[in-house]
Amino acid sequence: MQSPARTALSVAFSMALSLGLALVHPAAAQAAPQHAKGAGKAAASQPAADIYYAGRPDAMLLAAEIAEHHGLPREWVESMLGQARFLPQVPRLVTPPARGFVKNWTVYRSRFVEPIRIRAGVDFWRAHREALERAERQFGVPAEIIVGIIGVETIYGRQMGNFRVMDALATLSLDFPRAHPRAQARTEYFRGELAQMLLTAYRSGIDPFSIRGSYAGAMGMGQFMPTSWDKWAVDFDGDGRIDMFNSAADAIGSVANYFVGHGWQSGLPSTFAVDMQAGGQDLAALQAPDILPSFTAAQMAARGVRVLGGESYQRPLALITLENGSSGPTQYLAGTENFYAITRYNWSAFYALSVIELGQRVHEAYRAGQQASASGNP
Known part of the structure; x- marks a missing residue:
């Protein structure tokens, strides 16, 4: 059947x-x-x-x-x-x-969190606001995460x-x-x-x-x-059929359903900022599981990584390492199960954070446009 x-x-x-x-x-x-x-x-x-x-x-x-x-x-x-x-x-x-290729988060990010995708994302949000709001209510996946995925993947079709x-x-x-x-x-x-x-x-x-x-x-x-x-x-x-080639609504609902099927937890953040003091064996131990959430905030703190705003967070976290090559120092975040769910699309911390940040930037630009329209400014 x-x-x-x-x-x-x-x-x-x-x-x-x-x-x-x-x-x-x-x-x-x-x-x-x-x-x-x-x-x-x-x-x-x-x-x-x-x-x-x-x-x-x-x-x-x-x-x-x-x-x-x-x-x-x-x-x-x-x-x-x-x-x-x-x-x-x-x-x-x-x-x-x-071998010898140097990962660079700053360069990677610049390919996706950039003006063309942001402008296209605002247009997409305006055109499909109802479907995005309905998907967020039904599946518990924030609209900005859905918008981030579709923007990174295909520049909104x-x-x-x-x-x-x-x-x-x-x-x-x-x-x-x-x-x-x-x-x-x-x-x-x-x-x-x-x-x-x-x-x-x-x-x-x-x-x-x-x-x-x-x-x-x-x-x-x-x-x-x-x-x-x-x-x-x-x-x-x-309309009785699934068409992610031509129906933005089908794409929106399908992306949200995909995340639910891969462990998305409604209401959980995706990341926390950290105060990074770990080094040596502590750092190696925290990085060993890669992006798989494996530590509580208390366990991370015991190894020198304080989870800012989530010191009492009890669910598993991963230490996300963002290497920058020659562009600057390595950056760190704590990733939750929702961050991990985003990587089910692509096993990459760079990818997941690009989705998050593109969605955030589009949302900010969309809201700024709404406020300008409400105040009568062009």
Whole structure:
């Protein structure tokens, strides 16, 4: 039996097919690279000589495995996977930086918390205020966090990616770079996403090659992977289908639902400032769990990190380390379970804090505009 989310997604795909539409936002043709996750999505330039997976024995073996596991016709899966093209730029895009790369929070932040995204975010907030307020009430996720995600991911739908998702997922399933430190796990992950894409396409009766997205296979304003779309996407505008390519309301509700599904706690802050005195073994111990909340405020204080405004905070915290390279000293924060929930989109403290700060800046600019309008100032 299909889940409600899958059923609604199938309806959306089927309607698009019946109308002769590819599920691609017009702005996607202008996609450009954004960040390491691939949520934007470099514009897809196909190789000069297309290389298809039809002639690859390992591709046909994978097709047989997917067909058997999901109860799909083997010939159909083989045909679909055989039509997928190898994209040589994709393995390069998912390859980690070379050794010696210096992380720099200041530089990273400047790519996302910047005037273009802030202005676009204010316009988005004004246009979709009702949906944002409704999502905040229903899911307990602040509007500024939802706005921050959609802004970082796609600049509010302007850059949703123009790769054929089938090509991207096939490439990552069959030609993930072996030198990657997590090559085996990531290959299995993308094979699961490819299987879900094929399963959804078959049940919906659509051409899977009509779907465009990021080089990692993420789709729509919220850049959901196929399994996330299946599990967490919602019909938030009430039109009977899920369409995060063209419905901002669906994207807003789906992002909020995703966070709830990944542990968002209504009313909790995302971060606390800290008074940082830790060093040596204390600092190493606090940094060992990375961004996974593992310490109470009292335990952090015992190791030299006082949580400002949260000295009696009893829920788990993580010490967030923000290296700045040559731009300045390393910065530190205490991250809560809600900060960790944001990293379920992208395992990166830089990413999560960019989402938080972009959302805050957009909210401030939005409120300033409201106040100016109320006072009669242009």
